[in-house]
Amino acid sequence: MAAGIVNLSTSTFDERVLSSDTPVVVDFWAEWCGPCKSIAPILGEIADELGEQITVAKVNVDDNPDLAMRYNVMSIPTLLVFSGGEVHKRLVGAKGKSHLLQELDEFLVSSR
């Protein structure tokens, strides 16, 4: 069983994302956003399937507007992929599971 999705806030963001040894996908979302809700179960499955290769985390923009502003998030859902403390990919808008897995593939250690 994987760790699931990590819920981030302004106070935990730097430690959990910027100092992480593994790549981190951060989902900027909100309760009132329909497409955010539709990708939530998909991100859960991805977290389970990719296990320790990647951390899946989320930021509620209502509770943490400063983080949304810091990363210029103006549309949700937006997924940012962090590696070595920097943003390496920005995915705007909800997408299907196979599409997301394809986008994340380059960040996985080639364990196959």
Added chain:
Amino acid sequence: MNTARNVVIVGSGPAGLTAAIYAARANLAPLVIEGEPSSTSDQPGGQLMLTTDVENFPGFPDGIMGPELMQNFRRQAERFGAEFLTEKATKVDLAVRPFRIWVRDTMYESDAVIVSTGARSLMLGLEAETRLIGHGLSTCATCDGFFFRGQHIAVVGGGDSALEEATFLTRFADKVTVIHRRDELRASKIMQDRAFANPKIEFLWNTVVSDLVGQEKLEGAVVQDALTGATRTLPVTGLFVAIGHRPNTDLFAGILDTDEAGYLVTRPRSTATNIEGVFACGDVQDHTYRQAVTAAGSGCMASIDAERWLEAQHSSPT
């Protein structure tokens, strides 16, 4: 998952899900290929997934939120045994029996097919769109309105969707400019009255958006007066596009007949298409009414048509 079916339903807005409820209750064990998540209306649940209050769906006197309504439709279909696949159909072969439908590498066979793929929002067709989508240019007011608190933004379009978005966006923005290419609106009277009465909404008539300004994020929209040709830049930080819809028929191009506007053609007083055993319902075949309730009604018709057609197939010798 069983890949041989009585009925496969492609699309899951009000039409597809109503067809699923009826087909499931008729013990046809339908498979619904519902589409995949997206921030456009081309997603499971369809166009209502991007709306807020639905005030004209009968049975909800106090209104209901669009996504909640669609979740209810889906649960009702599931309750009677409809199965769902959260993927997009990628290819069809309707020249063979049973019909074949692919989702990437997996093939599903079905005796009857119900097409309810709906319609998707049109974009402006400007080169800058791909660069600025998610950076001020938005396809989803309910998702992104929040980020424009206290700002001046614009909505392009003159129909019900445009005015609904404009009215919704005044919760956040200081000023919402509705840019419309004509001098009168297509929107319903009640939506027009609401928008005209809203002090935060102003209208730019006979105007089109000809370009977008901004590299990293939207800084303005170049607007052109349709009568004089004069252009100027409107300093908006957000732009929401609601200029109409196009039916999602790509999957069936060259297979199912369409009218001059691109909508699937069904026989009068029926949902039958030009291929026997293939039925169409909802916005993919309707450019006249395009309401949730008419889509649901036509979904019910498609399921009954499919059920009767299947019965006739089984009772007649082949």
